[in-house]
Amino acid sequence: MDEGARSAVRTETEVELYDFGRSTTLSREHARILEMSFEAFARQWGSLLSARTHGRSQVGVASVSMQTYDEYARSLPPATTLVVCALPGSDARAVIQFPASLATAWVVQMVGGRLGGEPQERPLTHIEQALVRGMITDAIDHLIRSFDGVLPEGISITGIQHSSQFSQVAAANDPVIVAVLPIGFAGGSANASVMLPASVVVRSLAGGPANTPEVTPPGTIDRQVERAPVDLALRLAPRSIRPHEVLDLSVGDLITFPHTADRPLELMVGDQSIATAAVGTSGARLACVVTATTPEPAQEHP
Structure with missing residues (x-):
């Protein structure tokens, strides 16, 4: 590559440095x-x-x-x-x-x-x-x-x-x-x-007032969090399996979990367990009955 081509490549790849100041x-x-x-x-x-x-x-x-x-x-x-x-x-x-x-x-x-x-x-x-x-x-x-x-x-x-x-x-x-x-x-x-x-x-x-500081009214964040929708799920005790077992699954296969019939399920919000519950019904729909709530980490005692 001649000197002119090298100069053209350097020009094309030149980047603008970010000024943190x-x-x-x-x-x-x-x-x-x-x-x-x-x-x-x-x-x-x-x-x-x-x-x-x-x-x-x-x-x-x-x-x-x-x-x-x-x-x-x-x-x-x-x-x-x-x-x-x-x-x-x-x-x-x-x-x-x-x-x-x-x-x-x-x-x-x-x-x-x-x-x-x-x-x-x-x-x-x-x-x-x-x-x-x-x-x-x-x-x-x-x-x-x-x-x-x-x-x-x-x-x-x-x-x-x-x-x-x-x-x-x-x-x-x-x-x-x-x-x-x-x-x-x-x-x-x-x-x-x-x-x-x-x-x-x-x-x-940006749409804010020109002569007043930006102040969030007290309780606004709490109210917003309380009204945000969350997904609830019931979870059995998890089981670990190998990748080849997942790849070999087919219709009709039976998978066992280390969860006894008398053990309550975990009521989950995302990855956080908030309670234990038993399976029940409400009319024609499945439901769960909360049996115990999970204490917050700050409330747990050693």
Whole structure:
């Protein structure tokens, strides 16, 4: 076999290694729902930015993926703007991220100024934070409506941070949903991102409540087990025979069992003996009369 054929065989037999650090993935259906939701949000956020900054802005969706929080944090520039949001009924946090230069450009345009030169990469002042907070609050309302029940109502901003390296919004290995949103405006373009806790989003997509923990009502499992149908069987004392005896069986053969006529039969549920019983009748049907119950293992004494 020549070198080209060997290379083709290696390519065909190449397998994808399983990443135990990212055991949770999105199904195709859930991924498509998230993509459509983020696309709807991108359109609405673009209209909101255009109205607030008095200039044309466009927001798109570059990618939607599930990552760990550590992967998301390492993908961000060291200096940026992180709007941290609290979800009602949950300790999880969401993040809306955009470059610090983009935030300062928005502030300049919102107060009626014009962009001149390169926007500054710096933390926002208290007044600037108030302006940005008001705009992002409206964007959060659009995000909730775009997700149509997947996200809970009442998401609020808890703070604005400026360092991705020192902002610990979630545990490093926590799975998160990340959407990268390119924003185009008169002065250029930049990438923003939205991070949502996967624990809340996936549970909502699967049909569970978005803001309440999954709690099984007491007694539900017991009631379900009590109502589950089981098969009962009467069993004679078993006998062991060799395979060739089974293969030689024919119609009319007599097989004896080591079970005396006065010995009760075992009443079985699966492989578990629950009682002993004697054969009887009930009208025209065969029946059994329970003679003794088998004690549970915890009740047996040595």
